[in-house]
Amino acid sequence: xxxxxxxxxxxxxxxxxxxxRWSAATEIEFFSVAANAITMYDAPSLNAxxxxxxxxxLPLEVVAKVEGWVKVRDSSGAVAWIERKFLSDKRFIIVxxxxxxxxxxxxxxxPLIFRxxxxxxxxxxxxxxxGWVKVRxxxxxxxxxxxxxxxxx
Numbered sequence: 329x330x331x332x333x334x335x336x337x338x339x340x341x342x343x344x345x346x347x348x349r350w351s352a353a354t355e356i357e358f359f360s361v362a363a364n365a366i367t368m369y370d371a372p373s374l375n376a377x378x379x380x381x382x383x384x385x386l387p388l389e390v391v392a393k394v395e396g397w398v399k400v401r402d403s404s405g406a407v408a409w410i411e412r413k414f415l416s417d418k419r420f421i422i423v424x425x426x427x428x429x430x431x432x433x434x435x436x437x438x439p440l441i442f443r444x445x446x447x448x449x450x451x452x453x454x455x456x457x458x459g460w461v462k463v464r465x466x467x468x469x470x471x472x473x474x475x476x477x478x479x480x481x
Contacts, residue, residue, distance in 0.1 A: 362416035368408035372397035387480030403479040419452035425477035434460035441471040
C-alpha cells in the first residue's frame with residue numbers, strides 16, 4: 329500500500345510538472361465580449377443550440393479553447409461557447425454585491441467616489457493591491473472597489 333501511494337504521488341507530481349497549466353497556481357484567464365448582442369452556444373459550432381445573447385464588455389472566464397472557439401463561464405456560473413473573434417483582451421468586471429462602494433484609494437476610510445448597483449460592468453484596471461480592484465466607470469471616474477463585491481478579477 330505504501331509503494332502504491334508513493335507511485336500515485338510521483339505520477340501526480342509528474343503531471344503538475346509536465347502540465348503546469350492545470351496546477352492550482354495557474355492564474356485564471358478572463359476576456360470580455362467585444363461586440364454587442366453576441367450569441368452564446370452549447371457547443372463550439374454555429375449549428376449548436378443557441379443558449380443566450382451576451383452584451384458588450386461582459387466579463388467571461390476561460391474554461392477551454394479549441395480552434396476558433398472558447399468555452400467560457402459568466403458571473404452566474406453559466407457555461408457556454410463563443411467564437412474567439414468576438415472576445416477582447418480588454419478586461420471588465422461585474423458588480424455582484426447589491427450595492428458596492430468605489431473609493432479614491434484602496435482603503436474604506438478614503439473618500440467615496442461613487443456607488444454601483446449589482447450587474448453594472450466596470451473596466452478592470454489592475455489588481456495590484458490585495459483585496460482591491462482598481463476600476464474605471466464608463467463615465468471616466470476611477471477608483472478602488474473591494475474584490476469580494478465583484479466578479480471577473
